[in-house]
Amino acid sequence: MTTISNLLDERRRFPAPADFAADANLGPEAWAEAELDPIAHWERAARRLQWDEEWHTALEWEPATEQADGTLSVPRAAWFVGGRLNVAVNCVDRHVEAGNGAKIALHFEGERGDRRTITYADLQREVARAANALTALGVGKGDRVVVYLPVIPETVVITLAIARIGAVHSLVFGGFSGEAVRFRVEDTGAKLLVTSDGQFRRGTAVATKPNADHAVSGDNAIEHVLVVRRTGQDVPWTEGRxxxxxxxxxxxPDEHTPESFDAETPLFIMYTSGTTGKxxxxxxxxxxxLxxxxxxxxxxxDAKPDDVHWCTADLAWVTAHTxxxxxxxxxxxxxxxxxxxxDTPHRARHFEIIERYGVTTYYTAPTLIRTFMSWFPAGIPGPDAxxxxxxxxxxxxTVGEAINPEAWVWFHENVxxxxxxxxDTWWQSETGAAIVAPLPGVTTLKPGSAxxxxxxxxALVVDDAGEEVPRGAGGYLVIDRPWPAMARTIWGNPERYRDSYWARFADRGYYFAGDGAKYDEDGDIWVLGRVDEVINVSGHRLSTIEIESALVSSPVVAEAGVTGVAHDVTGQTIVAFVIPRSTARPEPDDVAGWRALGTELTESLRSHVAAEIGPVAKPSRIVPVPDLPKTRSGKILRRxxxxxxxxxxxxxxxSLQDPASIDRIAAILTP
Incomplete structure (x- = not known):
């Protein structure tokens, strides 16, 4: 039975602070109460919302099963069947009706320093206007709308307005190419594209409308392109469209009468990043x-009424949706x-924003935390300094990838x-919300473990046969029963939905989307990264995350990306790309300087990894680089x-965050 080797042994523990535990939303009894009847648990959760009609059946679930002809059926899930609600009303109107209209919903901070404060009453009026405008443009229930905007208030407004009228939104990161937007416009059959004249990025006004025009230039169902004036640039214009x-x-008009919709009404289409395949x-x-x-x-x-919450993700990512x-x-x-x-206009911009608005909960990606580590090797200066x-x-x-223990500790101590x-949350676009995560008022935290x-x-960690692995062992991370926020299908391709997520362990009814994990001795889960990125060295299946964590624990490494490459003797060998933590590193395009740094660091870092997790995990090659190839949401593209x-x-x-990073790495690797 194949498992993934468990190498890293992290022993630091952080119990829930007593004052936090005393006022926590949930206590240690929460798991046992939910496990008595998980369906009833989700019904209680659903009643936190405003329903216009209550459901008659909490869950209908048909798993993928083998048919008489040997094929698998497509699984089908439906939650709160017969129930009707309006998602936007639950996010805006009901708070105004409860007397909280004057409460601030959004603090908006523009990159250039412009700011807006929007109350729930303001948001209600803005969403009503947008809903009326959508209707006037011919958008109705079930129509698809692609939203190609930066992180501005209009993005929130139009998204809620689309939900309010029962249409389906698909948000696209504002930095994506016109071709990437075009694929989504055509695949969804969208009737409307919402975009802007431009956006501010790293201090520059970057045109967006030309990309939008390219996106709608092919064979599509687009009737209108709705354009937000953000930068004031001159843009190409097609009259009538x-x-x-x-x-x-x-x-x-700033008043709109909402309709309620069936619980299974599609709300949004979220595209995976497309780093491999369609x-x-x-x-x-x-x-x-919802x-x-x-x-x-x-x-x-542990959301409290007086919280000021900041999730740093772009609004197009599922992290931001939820x-x-x-x-x-x-x-x-x-x-x-x-x-x-x-880092615009300075590297402490996030900390400036936290201070300005009194942010209480700050949710971000490990890649940014590791970047902060490299920017502030002596720690973040406090007000006295x-x-x-x-x-x-x-x-x-934290969200996006498993966080390295040293980055976790740095985040804990410095921020x-x-x-x-x-x-530390583990979830995916497919799951809709966090699956594995601690309760902060209860859980003893372990750096690197969700x-x-x-x-x-x-959720379970299982072997190739679907059998749960023992504690201390690694394998495949699966979800073994349906959950309310699960993606229902892949748009236009239900067979791909079945094959991508349910076929691997169909005999068990398990969902599997490709992540490896391990249990520790307490039964807690440690995510080990994508199983297609596991490195097989002389029969040892090694996690890239564990090797990267060992490298990041070195005082000279801020971030690491590890991959396996073919080797005639061992099957694969380990190559590690590292971003130095030192501020005295070469300029990004100084190829000779980066190669020299590799010569300087190789033996010490190989020895460091061997000491941390064992000789079998020693990289054969260390390659210092100025940056790693990452998706726009911060995932390292080890492939x-x-x-x-x-x-x-x-x-x-x-989907690359910085395409130039590839050229720099290629130059450093070239003999």
């Missing part, structure tokens, strides 16, 4: 998704949204002042690293 936001939204359009529906998004945000972020749009707004919280990059006051922070969170718990499934949820070493064609790189 293109309309300005200020002409059709700002002038629309992106998958995951369909999430209304009632189940139930879990709202409850999970309240539970594992923990920046629907979760926090359904719970009536105040949020921060920021348009720009973390001319720095920033981060004392408002009471809770931290959380050694007192704020860290909620700990255990949340109450009402269940591309292997392709670069072995000289293969790179394939689709449209």
């Amino acid at each position: 293109d309309v300005w936001w200020h002409d059709v939204v700002d002038t629309a 992106p998958k359009g995951l369909v999430h529906t209304s009632g189940g998704y 139930t879990q998004a709202s409850w999970a945000h309240w539970a594992h972020f 923990y920046e749009l629907y979760g926090p707004l359904s719970n009536g919280l105040t949020q921060v949204i920021y348009e720009g990059t973390p 001319g720095g920033f006051d981060l004392s408002s922070i009471r809770l931290l969170g 959380g002042a050694g007192r704020a718990p860290i909620v 700990t255990r499934p949340l109450p009402g949820l269940s 591309i690293l292997a392709d670069l070493v072995e000289g293969r064609a790179l394939g689709d790189t449209t």
Whole structure:
């Protein structure tokens, strides 16, 4: 039976602070109560929302089963069947009706320093105007709308307005190419594209409308392009198709009578990044998704009415859908949204924003934390040293990839002042909300571990045969029963949905989307990364995450990306790409300088990895680089690293955060 080797042994423990535990939303009894009847647990969670009609059946579930002809059926899930609600009403109107209209919903910070404060009453009026404008443009229930905007208030407004009228939104990162947008426009059959004239990125006004025009230039169902004026640039214009936001939204009536929709009404289509193959359009529906998004945000972020929540993800990512749009707004919280990059105009911009708005919960990606480590090797300067006051922070969170233990500890000590718990969350676009995550008022935290499934949820680590592995062993991370926020299908391709997620362990009824994990001696879960990135060295199946964590624990390494490449004797060998923590590193394009640094660091880092987790995990090659290839959401593309070493064609790189990083790495690798 194949498992993944368990090498890293992290022993640091951080119990829940007593004062936090005393006021926590959930206590240690939460798991047992939910496990008595998980379906009833989710029904209680659903009743936190406003329903116009209650459901008659909480769950209908038909797993993938073998048919008479030997094929697998396509699984089908439906939650809160017969129930009707309006998602936007739950996120906006009901808070106004409860007397909280004057409460701030959004603090918007533009990259260039412009700011807006939007109350729930303001948001209600803005969403009503946008809903009326959408209707006037011919958009109705079931129609698809692609939203290609930066992180600005209009993005939140139009997203909620689309949900309000029962249409389906698909948000696209504002930095994607016109071709990437075009694929989504055509695949969804969208009737409307919403975009802007441009966006501010790293201090520059970058044109967006030309990409939008390319996206709608082919064979598609687009009737209008709705354009927000953000930068004031001159843009190409197609009369009769293109309309300005200020002409059709700002002038629309600010009252709108909402309709309620069936719980299984599609809410949004979320595309996977497309780093390999054709992106998958995951369909999430209304009632189940909002139930879990709202409850999970309240539970594992211990959401309080006076919180100021900041999820740093771009609004197009599923992270932001759940923990920046629907979760926090359904719970009536105040949020921060920021348009720009973390280093514009200076590297402490995030800390400046935390101080300005009194952010209490800060949720970000491990890749940014590791970047902060490289920018602030001596720690973040506090107010006494001319720095920033981060004392408002009471809770931290991480998302995107497993966090290296050293990055976890740095985050805890430097941003959380050694007192704020860290909620390390494991989930995926497919799951809709966190599956494995600690409860901050209960869980003893372990740097690098997402700990255990949340109450009402269940996940296992299994071997090739689907048998649960013993404690201390690694294998495949699966979800062994349905959950409310699960993606219902892949848009236009239900067979791909079955084959991608349910076929591997169909005999068990398990969901599997490709991540490896291990149990520790307590039964807590440690995510080990994608199983297709596991490195097989002389029969040892090694996790890239564990080797990267060992490298990051070195005082000279800020970030690492590890990949396996073919080897005649051992099957594969380990190549490690590292970003130095030292500020005295070469300029990004100084190829000779980076190669010399590799010569200097190789033996010490190989020895460090051997000491941390064993000789079998020693990289055969250490390659210092100025940056790693990452998706726009911060995931390291280890496949591309292997392709670069072995000289293969790179394939689709449209989701890269910085395409120039590939050219720099290629130059360093070239003899």
